[in-house]
Amino acid sequence: MSARKTRRPSGRPLPGWLAFVACLSALVLGLVGPDASAQAADDAAPAESAAPPPAPPPGGYKSGLYPMPNDAETPLAFMPPGSAATPVPSEEIYPPQTITIRFNHKKHTKDLKQTCKSCHAAAYTSDKVADRLMPKAEQCDACHDVDHSDLHDVKAGTDANGQCVFCHIGDKAGEKGSVAPMVLPNANLVFTHKKHLDRNIQCGQCHGQVGELELATRDQLPRMAGCFACHNMSGAAQGQAKGACTTCHTARNDGRMITSFTTGNLVPPQWMHNAAHTPDFIERHKSVAANDSAFCGSCHTTNECTDCHDGRVRPRKVHPNDWLSIHAQSARQDNPRCASCHQAQTFCGDCHRRVGVARDTGSGNRLTGRRFHPPAAEFTTAPRGPNHHAWEAMRNLNACVSCHTERDCATCHATKGLSGGHGVNPHPIGFRDKCGAAFARNPRPCLVCHQSNDPFVRACQ
Template identity: 40%
Template sequence: RLATVLQLPSEASCRVGHDGKKASERCATCHPAMSDGRLVTRDRIDRTAPMLVPKGPSGWGAAHDLAFVEDHRGIAKANPSLCSQCHTQSDCLDCHTGVVRPMRIHSGDYMTTHALDARANTQDCQSCHRVQTDCLACHERLGLGLGPDSRVGVGSSLRFHPDGFAGPPGTPQTHAFAAQRNITACASCHTEDSCLACHATTKAARPGLGSNPHGVGFGGSVRCQALAARNHRVCLKCHAPGDPNNDCL
């Protein structure tokens, strides 16, 4: 909970950022003012709401009355940019940690439908969740991981990737296109070992299937030499020392 009775930041906390250096110290920066410079205020008779109002289309629910700390979810979902005028994400996490206050941000059946939001990126999941711990750990517990006991293997209706995602090379559905477009998305579930299992040579430190991920003419090319000169240890992930395909320097 915040410093004031109305669950609002105190003026002193505002001035930490609005010190005239990091941000303007003028109150009208965040609060609407009239033409004569006076700030717009609410009815002085209503002591359950703050005197000042935020800029922008405040709409319903932005009054920060005594019940606002309990029912702010509606406006936070409908107009998050309004909240961000005064609050940072850390203000949310002060309560929504799963310890101080239950994580009741999502609807009760969200576990069954969250895949739609995750794929469409309609919500910034990673603002609260960590992919490698929260997502992957839960998926593996439910048998939806990448292990041999997973229920998302070939032929399963629960598999994440489409048919043909692992190969053959050159077809539109292969993972090469997705990896080149956004390798960080792959890394949210897969580790380096996933790549090495197929792409490492058979004589590498961690032998693989020797499936060459490089295009035609890559060996000895300017790009090959530049990458090897920058960090040759990366090459040794797939190539064994003495491999003629690794000798481009």
């Protein structure tokens, strides 16, 4: 054997001893046979790598077993509206199904010119999700050579389309000759087909283009993102399609949604207010709750919030770090979220007294120039300006009474002489024309300043 030097891809010659080993290996492989290495590789491969051949379809039929022929992917254009946001329907709303028949919707609608109502007429009068909307077996007898008049003694004809295996897949467990039942659990929703159909909302607007498919599965059930096309409108355009959660979702007696089901817990999707309960939601939920606390209240109670935010379970992380210097503006806006955790006369009042900005604090505690209200020239004396206390009281009287009592107001606004006040009229222009409604609603505030025999009060009775 001539010792021709084998070259690497780079063009450099191999060492002589390596070339000798290569030639020897080629000689050994030639003696053993060309299939030895392949056989060795097959022996080393794990046994489970060889996938079993797919089971043949029942009766040799291939259509109607999947939504698309050969189980191809269903085009998005055929799917229900909202499928782009939610590709797979929620198992908490639509529990898993067991479909034990083959059916070709496209064959029936395109070739045989059948309509949805031909088989699902019950949907046009259905008022609840528990109604059975699937066609009765005897409806098929008009076209198929079979007699379903007695379901305990079904008589198959001679044509292929009348044999059980033509539509049914598999036998009932332990009973040869009995077809396997379909399992179609009720949706966990409040829904009426009749109201939607009466408003000319057709099947495809909720279920997609079923007429373009073969087998319809739970993938053709409506998506909430699609429902929002009508139920999330505003004003007159919304009509009767209300957007409250309990319009469609089941609820407890207290009005909160039922979120726990045997198939899992119902949580908001990502596209809804960015409220998906993903692992990072503990950091994001503050923004969702701040934007729309009523949305959170659809499922959660206030106690669930205070369990964490009252400071006993974990550190209080409700407010930003500079909240102490900016909280006054939010408090003036009459934000109810303050009162959901704090008591104004204790929590707020105690802090204001300590720092010397409360009315009843010791003058020695008040820092130079520190005051709670603007100067008297702006806050109390006329003319009224943006900082006048009259506007503050009308905007948020609850904030005033957290420090002041009713007598503080009567000091100035009570009637002169009769009640010891200064006689400053607190009523707006034209109040006398509508004082009767105010007195009928609650006369007690009137009697703080007026005597019962006051002619002004008699005029309002």
